[in-house]
Amino acid sequence: MKQQEVFRALADPTRRAILKRLQKGSLSAGEIGALFDVTGATLSHHFAVLKQADLVRNERRGRSIVYSLNTSVMEDLTRLVLDLIPATRGRGEDK
Amino acid sequence: MKQQEVFRALADPTRRAILKRLQKGSLSAGEIGALFDVTGATLSHHFAVLKQADLVRNERRGRSIVYSLNTSVMEDLTRLVLDLIPATRGRGEDK
């Protein structure tokens, strides 16, 4: 897991919003584009960053490209954040 | 909680390392400085970003300034990240 890429990806509010939307299910680039006030090119850039962080996967379906969450990396991220907190570390006390 | 500030703060590896160190207990600016290969000025900038995100608190003690984790915000952050994941949301299924 590319820790740095993941945190970098989360630093942008639009990208976080995209992830939030993808919770509810996969969406095509166009459908996501309809939800945000940015050009397709900008969106495409955000997708690239999210993909580089492995937070999303994409798959061509017909003439559109469908994006979906990569939940396993999202869970890695959770562990990573939890690890930043002293008290809350459940099992595996130290490391 | 200033969500954007928190994510922005976490986007830098040095700042994450600082947080990690503060897990083990409070440290003065100088002590932290000894652990990283950057100038005091740069460190000071990182502290400012962390403070703006409310991730750390500081307190002057004698001639040095001691930094410590603000664990409550760290826990808010966890909830925030967990909220980004579809399946794992424990209670409060929707929102």
Added chain:
DNA sequence: GCAATATTTAGATGATTGTCTAAATATATC
């Protein structure tokens, strides 16, 4: 109060970032 120590502020610089427009690529339909 002056010198030493600890930290921050000011200002500058190069790198990265988010965004745009315009052009390129890929797929489907007729």
Added chain:
DNA sequence: GATATATTTAGACAATCATCTAAATATTGC
């Protein structure tokens, strides 16, 4: 296969960022 639709790539630009050096501020000890 040409046209329309969907998305990405290329290139540019202004804003933000991490970092540095030098100067300023705050605190302690003599």
